[in-house]
Amino acid sequence: MSKLTRAEVEKVAALARLGLTSEEVETLQGDLNLILEQWARLAEVDTSSVPASAQTIVQVMPLRDDTPSPSLSVDAALQNAPARSGDFVRVQAILSEEADG
Amino acid sequence: MSAELRRATAAQLRAGFGSGAFTSLEVVDALLGAIAQEDAALGAWLHLRTGEVRGEAQRADDAYAAARASGPDAVRALAPLLGVPIALKDLVNAVGTPTTAGSKILEGYISPYDATITTKLKAAGALILGKTNMDEFAMGSSTEFSAYRRTVNPWDRERVPGGSSGGSASAVAALHAPLSIGSDTGGSIRQPASLTGITGLKPTYGRVSRYGIVAFASSLDQIGPFARSAQDAALMLHAIAGSDPRDATSSALPVDPALLTLPQGDKAASAIKGKRFALPKEYFVAGMEPGVEAAVRAAVAALQSAGAVIDEVSLPTTEHALATYYIVAPAEASANLARYDGIRYGASKHGGGDLLDGYLATRGRGFGPEVRRRIMLGTYALSAGFYDAYYLKAQKVRTLIARDFDRIWTAGYDAIVAPASPSVAWKFGAKMSDPVAMYLADACTIPTNMAGLPGLSTPCGLSEGLPVGLQLIGAPWSETGLLSIAAGYEALTADAPWRAQEPTDLAALGGAA
Numbered sequence: 001m002s003k004l005t006r007a008e009v010e011k012v013a014a015l016a017r018l019g020l021t022s023e024e025v026e027t028l029q030g031d032l033n034l035i036l037e038q039w040a041r042l043a044e045v046d047t048s049s050v051p052a053s054a055q056t057i058v059q060v061m062p063l064r065d066d067t068p069s070p071s072l073s074v075d076a077a078l079q080n081a082p083a084r085s086g087d088f089v090r091v092q093a094i095l096s097e098e099a100d101g
Numbered sequence: 102m103s104a105e106l107r108r109a110t111a112a113q114l115r116a117g118f119g120s121g122a123f124t125s126l127e128v129v130d131a132l133l134g135a136i137a138q139e140d141a142a143l144g145a146w147l148h149l150r151t152g153e154v155r156g157e158a159q160r161a162d163d164a165y166a167a168a169r170a171s172g173p174d175a176v177r178a179l180a181p182l183l184g185v186p187i188a189l190k191d192l193v194n195a196v197g198t199p200t201t202a203g204s205k206i207l208e209g210y211i212s213p214y215d216a217t218i219t220t221k222l223k224a225a226g227a228l229i230l231g232k233t234n235m236d237e238f239a240m241g242s243s244t245e246f247s248a249y250r251r252t253v254n255p256w257d258r259e260r261v262p263g264g265s266s267g268g269s270a271s272a273v274a275a276l277h278a279p280l281s282i283g284s285d286t287g288g289s290i291r292q293p294a295s296l297t298g299i300t301g302l303k304p305t306y307g308r309v310s311r312y313g314i315v316a317f318a319s320s321l322d323q324i325g326p327f328a329r330s331a332q333d334a335a336l337m338l339h340a341i342a343g344s345d346p347r348d349a350t351s352s353a354l355p356v357d358p359a360l361l362t363l364p365q366g367d368k369a370a371s372a373i374k375g376k377r378f379a380l381p382k383e384y385f386v387a388g389m390e391p392g393v394e395a396a397v398r399a400a401v402a403a404l405q406s407a408g409a410v411i412d413e414v415s416l417p418t419t420e421h422a423l424a425t426y427y428i429v430a431p432a433e434a435s436a437n438l439a440r441y442d443g444i445r446y447g448a449s450k451h452g453g454g455d456l457l458d459g460y461l462a463t464r465g466r467g468f469g470p471e472v473r474r475r476i477m478l479g480t481y482a483l484s485a486g487f488y489d490a491y492y493l494k495a496q497k498v499r500t501l502i503a504r505d506f507d508r509i510w511t512a513g514y515d516a517i518v519a520p521a522s523p524s525v526a527w528k529f530g531a532k533m534s535d536p537v538a539m540y541l542a543d544a545c546t547i548p549t550n551m552a553g554l555p556g557l558s559t560p561c562g563l564s565e566g567l568p569v570g571l572q573l574i575g576a577p578w579s580e581t582g583l584l585s586i587a588a589g590y591e592a593l594t595a596d597a598p599w600r601a602q603e604p605t606d607l608a609a610l611g612g613a614a
Binding site: 004009012013015016017018019020024027028031032034035038039041042043045047050051052053054055056057059061062064072076077079080081082083089091092094 | 209210211213214305306307320344346349350352353418421423424425427428435439442443444445446447448449451452455456457458459460461462464465466468470473474476477478480481484490491493494495496497498499500501503536537540551552553577
């Protein structure tokens with residue numbers, strides 16, 4: 001199994017939306033390659049006729065009636081928002097003013 | 102009196118409240134006094150409900166007084182944990198309290214609602230003293246990855262309490278609370294229980310609702326109790342177990358009422374006779390400390406002397422469980438932790454630059470090193486071109502791990518007996534620079550999570566003066582059976598010298614004050 005390059009580590013960090021310093025990328029590159037060596041050993045296990053298990057305790061998924069029930073108030077739901085505007089979470093504009101029209 | 106109240110189990114507290122021997126307020130004040138004196142050195146707590154909990158204790162005492170006036174039946178009818186102080190790991194939402202999950206990215210977050218287990222514990226009468234320290238997002242085996250503070254092991258201030266539920270474990274071991282809640286994704290209840298010399302139970306996947314618990318790896322996470330006896334762990338499990346319409350993975354199976362009346366003493370000890378235990382050879386591997394192996398084998402011998410049948414068995418996929426776990430858990434974590442975007446709650450570094458810059462800054466600075474490492478691992482395992490080789494492969498090996506265990510239950514064994522940790526508590530920093538060494542600390546507990554099974558750790562002796570845990574692993578939904586066996590083992594070894602030994606640094610914790 002080939003080792004992760006610095007560019008690959010940077011690509012994964014971008015996918016994960018993690019802003020990393022140059023030093024952090026370097027440390028992670030070393031750590032990840034160490035851990036991938038452990039992962040590689042799984043290739044030794046013969047799973048050609050084995051089904052995958054998302055979980056192993058067999059249960060029937062329960063169904064419920066689709067009826068409204070009380071939930072959090074708007075104030076409670078928004079109490080931790082970093083920025084709030086009325087009953088909304090305030091976020092940065094993602095469209096320019098011109099595009100608004 | 103105060104020292105005795107600190108040592109009392111939840112069952113003893115409930116009995117004493119009922120008879121009027123002492124009050125909940127006296128107990129709460131004794132524990133708060135100990136915390137005030139010792140927690141600067143112990144580091145178990147992140148938040149205390151000092152103001153609220155004394156009033157709640159007073160109300161519990163009023164209820165006991167009123168019931169006593171009506172007679173013994175009225176006292177018995179009161180809630181099973183009424184007035185008993187407990188601790189919550191700081192990933193359990195309790196309305197009005199901070200919930201940080203040990204992370205800076207949740208600094209300042211105040212829970213707007215109760216987790217289902219919080220609601221259930223309140224209904225059972227328990228009083229929430231506060232929230233306890235943990236590895237950030239429950240990722241770690243020593244609590245050193247908390248973004249807030251260091252928790253020490255009350256057996257040796259130079260050593261870790263284990264993790265990730267290290268605060269909850271140390272709080273119970275140091276007599277700051279008789280009961281606490283932990284979470285166990287790869288061993289985070291059983292391993293710290295082992296390292297601090299207390300009892301910790303990870304229930305069957307689905308036994309306890311996760312609604313309102315900060316999610317780590319959703320196919321593995323399970324919530325369970327820490328206690329200083331099997332009986333107390335059973336009381337707390339009874340309070341938190343059961344189906345929840347808000348968690349579709351919670352089981353509809355009824356909660357076993359026998360958890361409230363777990364056999365004790367001779368009755369518990371005699372029940373060991375005829376039990377069949379499987380001893381998996383793969384759990385005694387290279388790297389296990391000789392003192393740990395000796396203590397576990399002595400515990401197995403004690404069970405055998407009491408009439409249990411012990412057979413050595415093989416769980417051949419055990420050696421692959423660690424790699425399987427370190428694919429599945431980070432993959433699920435990378436998805437669960439995508440929600441920390443600095444927009445709806447938590448720390449936020451939006452404002453400069455565009456939206457993407459805000460995400461990168463919020464997450465890059467808000468998460469600590471181990472959480473970043475796991476998110477990177479998980480994102481990589483799920484990324485295009487690698488999914489089949491890693492995540493899907495791991496899901497298949499998980500099937501093999503579960504089949505290993507299934508063969509044991511099909512053969513009629515009552516439980517698997519094994520070490521809970523390959524080592525006793527280690528010194529701070531010993532594994533911080535080597536992630537693989539830290540991951541190996543959970544080698545004995547991870548297979549159980551991969552198979553969804555219940556497991557517990559119960560103290561079984563000392564090695565180099567530090568606690569060793571005996572792990573009992575059972576078939577799905579066998580928690581009552583496991584706790585009964587643990588109660589039997591407690592009775593069999595009640596007179597063992599190591600049981601009389603209290604945590605060796607307990608007195609020293611208050612020394613600074």
